[in-house]
Amino acid sequence: MPEPRNIKILDLFAGPGGLDVAAHFLGIPSMGIEWDRNACLTRYRAGLDTIHGNVSKVRTEQFAKIPEDYNVLAGGPPCQSFSVAGKGRGRDQIEDLKKLMKLMEDLVDDHESPEIDKELEKLDPRAALVLEPLRWLLKRNAVHGKPYDAIILEQVPTALPVWHEYKEILRSLPGDLAYECPEPHVLRTERYGVPQTRQRAIFVARRKNADFAGELKLPKGTFRSFDPRAPYERAAGAPIQEQTLFDPHTDSGPLPWRSMHKALKAAGPFLTYPEGTSALPENFVVVSNYGSGGDPKKRGRRSSHFPAFTVTGKVSRNVVLVDDEDHRRFTIPEAGAFQTFPGNYPWAGNDQSQQVGNAVPPVFAMHVLSAALGIPLPEDPVGAALKWEPASEERAAELRERGCGNARACTEHCPSQEEVNEK
Incomplete structure (x- = not known):
């Protein structure tokens, strides 16, 4: 098997x-x-190697910047076009999905066809981005003589039909291009130690001739699912300060889900708070920013001893109640902890709530990468991800020099603000 290095x-x-x-x-x-x-500012401060660019333009104009030894392709294309919470055409118009699937088949014959680009321009540009992983795979094969050894894709649940089309196409590629692909599925992140109910459609594939350990399959959850409609009780005899909750119908088997309280307690040594703000008490209630049951005025509520609602870009608007009174909103590091980012992760730039909400939860991603690449998980994935080592100022500047073309500012190679707004 390939070692991680x-x-x-x-x-x-x-x-x-x-x-x-x-x-x-x-x-x-x-x-x-x-x-x-x-x-990108957050990534540079975190010490993460980055190219500040539009995925499509990097593929067509800067592909040579990607070293050949990057042999695994991953991606979570922007989900607004498929999100249940959004108004994207990819969700509302089934015809767009059908067109995307047909264009995927056409790409195999000619991945740089200008006619395909013309057809994509007629669709929501965000929906068209779900085709980029396939275009990158085919481009790498054309340039380097072989495709990526593994593919890992994640999206909102309504993108599952696209992942099924990926499976059919990658399975049917000729010769060394062919992949093995288990059935894509929607996975619940609380089953992997994420203190949040969030569902993601996951697709993984390995090139048939690539050398990986073990059978390719989606990761098996190690925690229980959370059903907000089920009757939950305190474990018998549990002290009030612990309030270990359990589902009386499944009181054996996987571990209970991780709660907001447990997540904040674990991250506590690494969290910092603005002046005048202190850590939340053990018992609090979160009021959702979204309506429930079709009524926008009817806001759901969850105890701190349950997983959080799905963390979105509006997470900073969630009302936190203590003793039935409006206490405060979540800080960015707290919201990051619900996504399983380390407590001291160096969030930077503007729109930090949106950054947090858009991200894939790292602990969940560890499970997916481990299963897809045949690499063992840490014994305690949650505990392993509590603390981060941010980059020094010199290292951050070096990464920005590489990613933007300038250690202090963006350059003409970076997307313009107009491009960003269009997305």
């Missing part, structure tokens, strides 16, 4: 670093491509 990951939609953080804790080098300058 012989595996290098290229992350096409890298965000502030969720997958890169996971790769770091597994001992795997990674490089990310990210168009948002705020996320």
